[in-house]
Amino acid sequence: MLKSKTWQLTAILMLISDWSQCIKSQECTVDPPENIGIDDPGHLGPLYIHWTAPASLTNLTACSMRYHLEYFNTYQSRWTVIRTVRTWYRAQFDLEKEVRVRISTLLKGACTNGTELKSPFTEMVLPPNNTGPVGSRVQGFGCVFYQKEFMECTWETGLEEPTQSQYSLYFWHREMEQAEECPQYIHSNGVRTGCKFTEESLSEFSDFNICINSSSPEVVLRSAFFSLQIQNYVKPAAIETVHLEASPDRRLQVQWDLPNERIPRHCLEYEVEAREEGVGGQPLLQRNVTNEMTLTSLSMDGARRKCFRVRSRMHHYCADRGFWSDWSHWSCHSDTESDAVVGCAVVIGIIVSMLILSLFGWALWRKWKAREGEMMPFSPLHKLMEYSKGLSARSHFNKTRENQ
Incomplete structure (x- = not known):
């Protein structure tokens, strides 16, 4: 040893x-x-x-x-x-x-x-195992993770898709032992065009692998493989209510309420779109991105009406990217002082216009009456004037004879 x-x-x-x-x-x-x-x-x-x-x-x-x-x-x-x-x-x-x-x-x-x-x-x-015609592979594949509650992945049929073929989707992530088939297919005209994943079948911050293949009695079709990080495909729900409050210094404070969803507030950023309607009637659009749930707008000076709408998406602290939510409805605020001034100006304009029209009408009436007297010699006024002239002439003649 x-x-x-x-x-x-x-x-x-x-x-x-x-x-x-x-x-x-x-x-x-x-x-x-x-x-x-x-x-x-x-x-x-x-x-x-x-x-x-x-x-x-x-x-x-x-x-x-x-x-x-x-x-x-x-x-x-x-x-x-x-x-x-x-x-x-x-x-x-x-x-x-x-x-x-x-x-x-x-x-x-x-x-x-x-x-x-x-x-x-x-x-x-x-080498890859790419069997089947290139045009038989699915196209237009995309996924959206709605409110972190469910995800839908959709696709379009291949350019060389034979008749009587049927697509199948399989997926896997690190919490699964083996790949499984789509839990709920989405159909269009009887053909599978998508898959809906429930919350239980999803896993964030890991590779979410997908394979879409197709079977056909005519030919072997080409498979398509995709790998996602599903936290990068979140689309929040639309914001339901936008509140506007005017401050004493004529500034507007814009606030909004979040819908009831699973996305934490610190994971969202917001885009606020403002639309101003000035005295000249020309609209002005402005957009601001903020991490807060409130925004103080510019002064209302020069604007009769301001309208706001808001949308949200995942902040880069929680995901690499994401989808914007749908826009909220417009919420508007009118400047009462500007409206009062505009209202007074409108009333004064109407009064002045009525006076001008009245004077113009009176002048036309006088002119018309004057013309009426010239064009009607046998009118009562004309006869009275002729009768007065006749009486004066007769009285003068009689005085002349008496003097002789």
Whole structure:
């Protein structure tokens, strides 16, 4: 037994000596990992990568050994680098694209005189299993997570979809042992065009993997794979009520009430749209984004009427992105002082217009009466004037005869 241990120690010392000599001469090489393999557990994206240590370094104890793993991330179009002491790793892949993995051995310690040595890569490439015509793949796929209560994913049929074909959706996330089929399909004209997921079947902040395939008695159709983070697809409910309150300094305070939903208030941001109707009648639109549930508007000076509406979406503190909710109804406030001034101006304008019309009508009447007298010589007024002239002439004639 003692001889065996002595022999092992001697072998290790000789190996260390050999490593020291090759490091000095810069001719050291390290063998790459062996028996690399990639297994698919049926989770619609995650693959299990495994390998073994190189046989030449199995009995090496004077140095630490780890592995440099790289895989091509097709979602980000770049290589992802992992360094680990384990001999396995699980990564997410787009199964519609080629899977590329490469691994090397890293060795460092007393046997390498503190220098880290790296082996050549061992590489493995798996082609995608894209069977079926390209045009038979579904198109227009999209999902919306409504109020964090249920999610609907919809799609459109492929361009080369044969008759009598039927789509099926399967999904998986980390809280599931195996992939399951859609719990409730959405139909259009008897064809499956979507899937509705209940709250119990969803999981946030994890890869939510989906596969949509289709069966047809005529031909094998192409499958489509998708991976989501469902917290990035939330659409809040529309805000129901917007309150407006005018302050003594003629400013408006806008407040709104949130609907009853599962989204925390600190996870929402709001967009407020204001519409002003000025004295000139030209509308003015303004938009403001805020994290608060209240907004103090500008002064009402120069505006007879202001209207507001609000919508919300997930804040970037809680999700990378999200959908805006529908707009609330418009809520409006009128400036009573401006309305009073406008009302007085309207009344005064009407009175002045009536006076002008009355004077104009009276002038027309006088002119018409004057013309009436000229065009009617046998009118009563004309006869009275002629009779008066006759009496005066007769009286003058009689006085003349008496004097003679």
